[in-house]
Amino acid sequence: xxxxxxxxxxxxxxxxxxxxxxxxxxxxxxAGRTIRHSRGHHTMLFVFVFVSVFxxxxxxxxxxxxxxxxxxMLQKADEARGNMEGIQWNISMDSLENxxxxxxxxxxxxxxxxxxxxxxxxxxxxxxxxxxxxxxMWFSKPDLSKPVPISPRQKLMxxxxxxxIAATNYADDYKIVHTSEGAVKDEPCIxxxxxxxxNKATYDKIKYWVSKERLVxxxxxxxxxxxxxxxxxxxxxxNTVMINEKPREFISKMTITNAIMKNxxxxxxxxxxxxxxVSNAVFxxxxxxx
Amino acid sequence: MKQSFLFxxxxxxxxxxxxxxxxxxxxxxxxxxxSQTFKAGDAGYANQxxxxxxxGSLFADFRVLTYGVIQEPNNTTQNxxxxxxxxxxxxxxxxxxxDLRFDSKYLELSAKPRAKLELREWEDGSRSGETQWKDDxxxxxxxxxxxxxxxxxxxxxxxxxQWGPSFxxxxxxxxFRDNGRSNPYTEVLGMEFGRLVFIxxxxxxxxxxxxxxxxxxxxxxxxxxxxTYALKxxxxxxxxxxxxxxxxxxxxxxxxxxxxxxxxxxxxxYSEGSFTQGSQALYPKKDLSILGAPMQKxxxxxxxxxxxxxxGGSYTLDGGGTxxxxxxxxxxxxxKEETExxxxxxxxxxxxxNLGNIxxxxxxxxxxxxxxxxxxxxxxxxxxxxxxxYAMLQYTQTNILNKIDLTLRWTExxxxxxxxxxxxxxxxLGNHMELFTSGILNTGGEETEYGxxxxxxxxxxxxxxx
Numbered sequence: 001x002x003x004x005x006x007x008x009x010x011x012x013x014x015x016x017x018x019x020x021x022x023x024x025x026x027x028x029x030x031a032g033r034t035i036r037h038s039r040g041h042h043t044m045l046f047v048f049v050f051v052s053v054f055x056x057x058x059x060x061x062x063x064x065x066x067x068x069x070x071x072x073m074l075q076k077a078d079e080a081r082g083n084m085e086g087i088q089w090n091i092s093m094d095s096l097e098n099x100x101x102x103x104x105x106x107x108x109x110x111x112x113x114x115x116x117x118x119x120x121x122x123x124x125x126x127x128x129x130x131x132x133x134x135x136x137m138w139f140s141k142p143d144l145s146k147p148v149p150i151s152p153r154q155k156l157m158x159x160x161x162x163x164x165i166a167a168t169n170y171a172d173d174y175k176i177v178h179t180s181e182g183a184v185k186d187e188p189c190i191x192x193x194x195x196x197x198x199n200k201a202t203y204d205k206i207k208y209w210v211s212k213e214r215l216v217x218x219x220x221x222x223x224x225x226x227x228x229x230x231x232x233x234x235x236x237x238x239n240t241v242m243i244n245e246k247p248r249e250f251i252s253k254m255t256i257t258n259a260i261m262k263n264x265x266x267x268x269x270x271x272x273x274x275x276x277x278v279s280n281a282v283f284x285x286x287x288x289x290x
Numbered sequence: 291m292k293q294s295f296l297f298x299x300x301x302x303x304x305x306x307x308x309x310x311x312x313x314x315x316x317x318x319x320x321x322x323x324x325s326q327t328f329k330a331g332d333a334g335y336a337n338q339x340x341x342x343x344x345x346g347s348l349f350a351d352f353r354v355l356t357y358g359v360i361q362e363p364n365n366t367t368q369n370x371x372x373x374x375x376x377x378x379x380x381x382x383x384x385x386x387x388x389d390l391r392f393d394s395k396y397l398e399l400s401a402k403p404r405a406k407l408e409l410r411e412w413e414d415g416s417r418s419g420e421t422q423w424k425d426d427x428x429x430x431x432x433x434x435x436x437x438x439x440x441x442x443x444x445x446x447x448x449x450x451x452q453w454g455p456s457f458x459x460x461x462x463x464x465x466f467r468d469n470g471r472s473n474p475y476t477e478v479l480g481m482e483f484g485r486l487v488f489i490x491x492x493x494x495x496x497x498x499x500x501x502x503x504x505x506x507x508x509x510x511x512x513x514x515x516x517x518t519y520a521l522k523x524x525x526x527x528x529x530x531x532x533x534x535x536x537x538x539x540x541x542x543x544x545x546x547x548x549x550x551x552x553x554x555x556x557x558x559x560y561s562e563g564s565f566t567q568g569s570q571a572l573y574p575k576k577d578l579s580i581l582g583a584p585m586q587k588x589x590x591x592x593x594x595x596x597x598x599x600x601x602g603g604s605y606t607l608d609g610g611g612t613x614x615x616x617x618x619x620x621x622x623x624x625x626k627e628e629t630e631x632x633x634x635x636x637x638x639x640x641x642x643x644n645l646g647n648i649x650x651x652x653x654x655x656x657x658x659x660x661x662x663x664x665x666x667x668x669x670x671x672x673x674x675x676x677x678x679x680y681a682m683l684q685y686t687q688t689n690i691l692n693k694i695d696l697t698l699r700w701t702e703x704x705x706x707x708x709x710x711x712x713x714x715x716x717x718x719l720g721n722h723m724e725l726f727t728s729g730i731l732n733t734g735g736e737e738t739e740y741g742x743x744x745x746x747x748x749x750x751x752x753x754x755x756x
């Protein structure tokens with residue numbers, strides 16, 4: 001069933017892309033000439049397989065992950081959540097906690113482990129800024145004379161931590177202690193149990209569902225040191241970014257639910273991801289305006 | 291001048307209601323269900339008109355604060371009968387605080403004009419029963435900054451230039467005595483700085499800073515302003531940071547530093563300090579004068595290094611609240627003997643100040659002037675903290691029930707056991723309004739650091755943000 005599903009989706013994508021590319025580059029003509037002049041059915045089969053593999057390797061991101069290790073899959077999943085050379089996006093956060101609603105609109109600039117978050121709405125928190133340089137974090141707002149250093153544990157809003165809206169780097173921050181098969185809404189996943197490599201990670205333990213086909217994280221459970229699950233998250237990837245002329249799914253929504261108070265929900269919408277080179281000055285306290 | 295400010299503030303308020311400027315950074319409604327494809331650099335910037343680019347570079351905030359303050363001056367030798375400092379018992383204030391910024395690729399301009407209207411009322415001393423209206427129109431901060439290749443930044447302007455992780459005060463900062471942490475609703479007044487900032491990499495930054503003018507931060511009774519030059523080098527690691535500041539003022543050099551370490555998800559440690567040869571502060575000196583020991587710069591030419599070292603740490607609880615603990619050793623502060631002489635001198639000063647109004651001329655005015663000068667020097671001897679050992683414990687929590695921010699701080703002078711309790715609470719009323727209150731309670735005898743000026747102060751108000 002799984003193979004059929006894989007084959008069907010692969011065939012669909014292969015067909016549409018092949019037709020487009022082959023028409024443009026006259027490969028069909030070339031292949032036809034090659035086939036006509038070749039000797040025997042083996043040569044034809046070889047060319048057909050070669051061309052198919054060629055297009056698969058060059059025009060699909062991610063490729064079929066049969067040979068990828070869980071670590072590589074996790075790295076790919078991190079790419080879809082902002083762990084890139086430089087990105088800017090807008091984030092809309094809606095939180096329902098203890099029956100109280102709260103809304104924030106943020107502009108986020110991220111590069112690797114560094115992030116700069118500027119609050120845009122609502123008016124009474126506009127201008128609040130959060131600067132993260134790896135694990136060094138500072139908070140600033142218009143009424144404060146100088147930025148205040150804060151620890152990674154301090155909450156951003158609702159159930160979201162600061163690390164939830166910045167780039168993730170699970171591949172380096174966690175080790176995979178166990179994998180198993182699973183599914184999220186009938187989409188086959190590899191379920192990774194991630195353990196923080198040291199006490200500096202935001203979460204001690206994460207159970208992470210990564211889609212085998214799309215190589216994106218679909219669902220996560222977050223645990224404390226004592227093994228108690230305290231929140232869950234579901235991810236959507238309706239944004240697409242182009243990397244090296246290849247389309248790549250990118251995070252569009254993260255829904256965080258409190259594991260105990262299930263009515264406490266924080267929804268994060270990620271929009272307008274812009275890939276760009278981010279200068280060092282963006283993450284520099286000496287330049288940051290208050 | 292006032293009319294110009296009035297017109298400007300009105301114009302700002304209207305401008306901020308006007309949609310194109312109300313959220314210059316507003317990118318519109320998020321439509322998360324739409325699949326969106328973006329290419330590298332696809333901000334549409336290249337296709338924007340000049341007007342669109344200009345509008346996209348403009349940022350503005352407008353805040354209005356209205357608040358009242360109730361405070362009880364302490365009748366001490368520093369402020370006898372409240373006749374020396376004349377601290378009002380009640381004030382009612384309205385402040386207009388627009389912040390403007392133009393930020394393009396190579397040029398950044400910003401300005402923070404302010405208008406403050408204040409009604410003051412006294413209940414004791416020579417001004418008992420008196421009320422006074424006071425208005426102040428000024429630009430607290432402004433800045434012109436040029437950006438060369440995102441590596442070199444040159445700026446000049448009036449700034450509240452603060453740095454460092456500490457709460458009690460910032461010993462590494464050679465420019466400001468007040469780091470603004472005691473009351474976020476009262477702005478620190480800006481001074482003029484020229485800066486050259488070089489960012490060669492993500493880990494290193496070098497700044498050359500010149501404090502060219504005292505700007506708005508004028509201390510009425512301080513010595514004439516002297517320029518201060520500083521070289522600041524910053525290092526940023528993965529989970530730690532450190533900065534070194536070498537400054538020079540009036541040929542006296544000071545070495546400052548601050549550093550921090552994110553030990554874990556919940557724990558941070560930090561330190562801040564400075565080292566100076568000798569001290570530029572005034573110290574009570576015993577002499578044989580009938581009027582007692584005058585204040586003098588007795589350690590100005592000392593070769594000994596006077597350190598100020600602050601150690602601090604914070605722990606964030608699972609629930610989000612943060613406990614912070616700081617300890618300061620203030621080397622230039624008064625020893626026990628110097629403190630006793632200091633308070634003795636203050637008693638003489640207060641006596642002379644009071645006698646100035648009683649004794650006949652020409653003795654009375656002379657004695658009164660000596661008393662006033664002595665009280666000026668004891669009020670501001672040039673030290674950031676009076677004695678040697680201080681401790682602070684603070685609890686902060688933000689976003690309680692998505693509405694409340696809370697700060698509780700206790701600061702103690704460990705040498706004279708006087709302490710101050712500070713509370714700051716804010717409550718969000720919708721998206722534009724915030725109620726706030728802060729309270730200060732000082733304990734200790736009349737001849738203690740925290741007991742010298744006011745017994746308590748309560749501030750309560752509303753902040754409205756457009």
